[in-house]
Amino acid sequence: MSEKKEKISAIKGMNDILPADAPLWELFENTAESVLKSYGYQKIVTPIVEETGLFARAIGAVTDIVEKEMYSFTDAMNGDLLTLRPEGTAGVVRAVVEHNMAYDGPKRLWYKGPMFRHERPQRGRYRQFFQFGAEAIGFSGPDIDAELIMLCRRLWDDIGLDEIRLELNSIGNADERQRHRADLIAYFEANIDVLDAEAKRRLHANPLRILDTKNPAMQDLVNAAPQLLSYLGEESLAHFEGLKKILDAANVQYTVNPRLVRGLDYYNRTVFEWVTDALGAQGTVCAGGRYDPLIETFGGKPTPGIGFAMGIERLIELMKAQGEPAAPxxxxxxxxxxxxxxxxxxxxLAERIRDAGLDVVLHCATPAGAGSFKSQMKKADASGAAFAVIIGEDEVAKDEVAVKSLRAAQGENAQQATVAFGAAVDYLVDQIVGGGGEHDCGPDCDDHHHVHRP
Known part of the structure; x- marks a missing residue:
């Protein structure tokens, strides 16, 4: 008797996406891709692993991500310092610079894929998580800022999410932030006794992040701190006012949140978050902003940029909370x-039906055997199929099939029809597509059964 093997579980914070949840993921991803395409965005795929220095340069050496959360390692083959990507923008911008993608004009790009951060797993917040993001490279005006925000609003509408609100801020340019930073440090130093340990650690390294504290004991202090909006110069103010003007004209509801600063060093001017109260502490489902200095930091010519990233797991949670649609x-x-x-x-026959463009599951034997007609029909009904095609000894002898409707109400049309074997494909196409079996795909197409679903 063989020794029973111990089960191996997934790494903490890295989850399986099971078939039961897959339809909801597909719904979100397909809808997001369709919306991005409708705005002229093109897909880009970058590696999961990049040089560690890429993220230290882009995100900032004193950010929580770089200091505490990255999965970094030394390549055993050549000693290179490598990191599993914690976010998507740095890799996309690296690719834009490396391949000179912006030399012939601005680019609208989108990406999706897994990201990795070593943080405490919570609802909707995992160590491997999936992001959908968009980057607009080479555009300088507030119109592209508004476009990305309105793109998000269209996505929320298309997937039926209505418990999401928009928060906006402008964090200005580097010199404006520097003046604000000096006053902010002086303000917090004057109230050092109120600061918690984390705020004291950040005081001189990244004081803006203190404004994002969740510590209740510090809220009054933070609310009274100097606001960055008061330090904006004429150009930064004009950009922010231009953005708000477009959003107002498009009837996009928003709140200006002076404490919204984002956690990455490469942001400037516009920053925004889409937030919800339906997911507890993990309220941000999409965040982004402008990063005009980043491409030059990577060795490219000065080129403006703006983008956003949304966490798919949190949006799936929100879709479920607002009523998960029936799985197809x-x-x-x-x-x-x-x-x-x-x-x-x-x-x-299954192959012929697939040739016609329909999806077919063929019952196959299990260790328990092929299964009776009754047990097979239970599986057919559970599959969600519109029709079961039944072939037994009688059907073989007569060169026929029985086609049973699995979704028609009692008394509605015929529950079961007998169809000649050679006519079964046309019959099923006609029933499922409603006369869509014939089509015209042009002179090079010889598939006269291919289905074009409405």
């Missing part, structure tokens, strides 16, 4: 069969 079925047709000859004919 696995297939259009489920093939039920009994006997060796029937099984062979089922294989042949």
């Amino acid at each position: 079925g696995q297939c259009d047709v489920y093939m039920v069969h009994q006997g060796d000859e029937a099984r062979m004919k089922a294989f042949i």
Whole structure:
């Protein structure tokens, strides 16, 4: 008797996406891709692993991400310092600079994929998490800022989310932040007894981040701190007012939050967050802003940029909280069969139906056996298929199939029809697509059954 092996579990904070949740993920991803395409954004894919220095330069050496949260390691082959990407913007900008993508004009780009941060797992906040993001490179005006915000609003509408609100701020340019920083440090030094240990650690390294504290004992102090908006010069103010003017004209609701600063060093001017109260402490579902200095920092020519990133897990949680839509079925047709000859004919017909553009699940044997007609029909119904195609000994003898509707109400149309084997594909296409079996794809297409779903 073999020794029982100990189970291996997933790493803490790195989760499986199971088939039951996959339809909701597909709904979100397909909708997001469609919205981005409608605004002219093109997909870019960058490596999961980058040089550690990329993130230290882009995000900032004294940020929490770089100091405490990155998964970094030394390449055993050549000694390079490498990091699993903690966010998407740095890699996209690195690719833009490396491949001279902006030399022939501005670019609208989008990406999706896993990111990694070693932090305490919470609801909607994991160590491996998935982001959807967009970057607009080479645009300097507030109109592109507004476009990205309005793109997000369209996505929320399309996936049915209405418990999300927009918060805006401008953090100005480097010289404006420097003046504000000096006054902010002086203000906090004068109230040093109120600061907690984390705020004291950040005081001289990154005092802006103190404004984002969640410590209740510090809220009055933070609320009374000098506001960066008061330090903005004429150009920064004009940019911010221009953004608000476009959003007002487009009827986009927002709140100006002077404490919104974001945690990455590369931001300037516009910063924004889409937040919700429906997910507890993890209220930010999408965040972004302008990063005009970043491309030059990476060795490129001075080029403005702005982008956002949204956490897919948090948005999936929010979609569930607001009423998870019914999961779509696995297939259009489920093939039920009994006997060796029937099984062979089922294989042949399943391929023909797939050639016509429909999705088919063919019943296959398990260690318990092939299964009775009754047990197969239970699986057919559970699959979400619109129709079951049944082939048994009688159907083989008569060169026919039985087609049973799995979704029609009692008494609605015929519950089951007998169809000649050679006519089954056309019959199913007609039933499922409603006469959409014939089509015209042009002179090079010879598939006369291919389905074009409405």
